Amino acid sequence: METLNFKTNIQTSNDVAAVTQPLNDIEQVDGWNLNTDSPDFLLTVQTTDNRIADQVEEAIRKRVLRLL
Template structure:
């Protein structure tokens, strides 16, 4: 299992709801957490394949938000 961390601009529960389905659609995602109280609104994704980082960023962008990979 690998971890991907993203800085995001996701701030509210409505924002989290908007990205939930796009993230859950990835078969390689085993779990994820979004800390909206952290300064960087950190999204942590547990995955079996870190190569999906760019695809996750694009899915979040299409949901109307930004995500920047900070750690693989």
């Protein structure tokens, strides 16, 4: 199991709702968590394939959110 971490600007429940389905649709994502208590709004993704970072970034960007 690999863990990928992303700094984001995902802050609200609407933001979380916007990225939930796209993240869940990535086959190699085994789970994910968003820490909104962190000043970096850290998104942690568990995967069996660490090469999916670009897919995760694209899924977030498509929802008009940005990675920091």
